[in-house]
Amino acid sequence: MTLRAAEPLKPIATGQRTLFPVLAAISVAHLLNDMIQALILAIYPLLQASFSLSFTQVGMITLTYQITASLLQPLIGSFTDKYPQPYSLPVGMGFTLCGILLMAAATSFPMVLLASALVGTGSSVFHPESSRVARMASGGRHGLAQSLFQVGGNFGASLGPLLAALLIAPYGKGHIAWFALAALLATVILLQVGKWYRGAIKAPAARRVQHPNVSRLPARRVAWAITVLLVLIFSKYFYLTSISSYYTFYLMHKFGLSVQAAQMHLFAFLFAVAVGTVIGGPVGDRIGRKYVIWGSILGVTPFTLMLPYASLAVTGVLTLFIGVIIASAFSAILVYAQELLPGRIGMVSGLFFGFAFGMGGLGAAVLGHIADITSIEYVYQICSFLPLLGILTAFLPDSS
Numbered sequence: 001m002t003l004r005a006a007e008p009l010k011p012i013a014t015g016q017r018t019l020f021p022v023l024a025a026i027s028v029a030h031l032l033n034d035m036i037q038a039l040i041l042a043i044y045p046l047l048q049a050s051f052s053l054s055f056t057q058v059g060m061i062t063l064t065y066q067i068t069a070s071l072l073q074p075l076i077g078s079f080t081d082k083y084p085q086p087y088s089l090p091v092g093m094g095f096t097l098c099g100i101l102l103m104a105a106a107t108s109f110p111m112v113l114l115a116s117a118l119v120g121t122g123s124s125v126f127h128p129e130s131s132r133v134a135r136m137a138s139g140g141r142h143g144l145a146q147s148l149f150q151v152g153g154n155f156g157a158s159l160g161p162l163l164a165a166l167l168i169a170p171y172g173k174g175h176i177a178w179f180a181l182a183a184l185l186a187t188v189i190l191l192q193v194g195k196w197y198r199g200a201i202k203a204p205a206a207r208r209v210q211h212p213n214v215s216r217l218p219a220r221r222v223a224w225a226i227t228v229l230l231v232l233i234f235s236k237y238f239y240l241t242s243i244s245s246y247y248t249f250y251l252m253h254k255f256g257l258s259v260q261a262a263q264m265h266l267f268a269f270l271f272a273v274a275v276g277t278v279i280g281g282p283v284g285d286r287i288g289r290k291y292v293i294w295g296s297i298l299g300v301t302p303f304t305l306m307l308p309y310a311s312l313a314v315t316g317v318l319t320l321f322i323g324v325i326i327a328s329a330f331s332a333i334l335v336y337a338q339e340l341l342p343g344r345i346g347m348v349s350g351l352f353f354g355f356a357f358g359m360g361g362l363g364a365a366v367l368g369h370i371a372d373i374t375s376i377e378y379v380y381q382i383c384s385f386l387p388l389l390g391i392l393t394a395f396l397p398d399s400s
Contacts, residue, residue, distance in 0.1 A: 017139045018139035023148045026130050030126075031159075032185060035179075038158070040103065045248060059364040059368025060113065061364075062241070066364070067357075069121070070354035074354050075350070077345075080132070089193060092121075104176045120357075143332065150281070225337075238383065249371075265316060273324070274327070277328065280328030284335065290393065293393050296390075297393065300322055300325040300387045307319070
């Protein structure tokens with residue numbers, strides 16, 4: 001295949017229309033992709049029982065997946081900024097397909113880690129390129145487009161525990177192989193998206209829309225703003241991984257719930273995250289992304305501080321509020337960063353998705369080790385203070 005450098009991709013000027021069919025397709029693919037990933041998180045209790053894993057080893061599964069995803073994403077995004085690869089999306093889904101089949105057949109802990117690495121590699125290709133497609137199809141409504149793209153992933157992540165409780169937990173780990181069909185469906189969808197993507201990047205330069213509302217800031221100011229945004233991503237995803245990786249264990253240990261009941265609670269939390277994602281992008285388009293970041297990161301603090309000391313019923317309610325509020329930040333943060341570095345959409349998307357995944361993986365490993373040497377309840381006590389880092393939003397330049 002011959003590679004040629006391309007000009008930075010911009011939205012296609014179809015009368016400044018938002019191309020909802022393209023956004024719907026990439027959102028559905030995101031749903032299927034993240035549903036498969038969430039299945040791995042949801043079957044942790046089964047893996048722990050099957051292979052006699054410690055909490056540290058459970059954290060290593062997440063770390064392996066997240067690190068393979070996070071390290072490759074900025075590199076892939078930067079490469080495709082220069083050399084667009086429309087059909088890399090279905091190729092990436094092929095790695096995910098191999099990973100899910102290997103996870104179903106795994107007979108040892110190293111095989112589980114390899115399966116997680118394959119799924120992570122698939123994500124490293126999918127996220128930066130699909131985020132670029134969402135921006136290209138946005139018609140200038142970047143926050144809305146990113147929210148629609150993100151909500152597919154969040155709904156998929158919320159479906160993972162539900163499907164694991166209904167279809168995997170009662171029958172065993174091997175039944176995860178049925179979800180290879182979801183990967184095949186996603187591949188078909190992404191082939192169609194790839195055709196549109198290929199046509200879009202061949203459009204004459206005259207049809208490309210310029211970026212009229214991008215702030216041109218000094219390089220040092222941009223670097224500082226990106227650093228602040230990455231710290232906010234750290235606080236958000238370190239906290240989120242405490243729930244996505246260990247919430248089922250927390251509910252089982254503290255309140256004596258069964259695996260299936262705990263997975264239902266995890267489903268409710270992840271559904272709340274999906275709702276929050278829908279809210280964040282359009283609100284950011286309307287009132288400004290900095291205000292959304294303020295409210296999402298710092299605004300969730302009272303709820304996280306109460307959570308470790310709540311009853312079961314109150315815990316369920318608090319986690320719904322936490323999910324909705326904290327999830328509204330990512331679309332705003334990502335679009336804010338893309339506007340700081342125009343023309344480098346793939347690199348920025350890969351950096352922020354990759355960093356988010358990396359912080360999730362590192363958080364899972366660190367928090368798993370803390371749970372082993374202290375208790376799962378202590379993990380939630382120390383994590384409750386992480387959203388206080390939202391005060392750093394004050395140092396971001398105002399967006400126009």
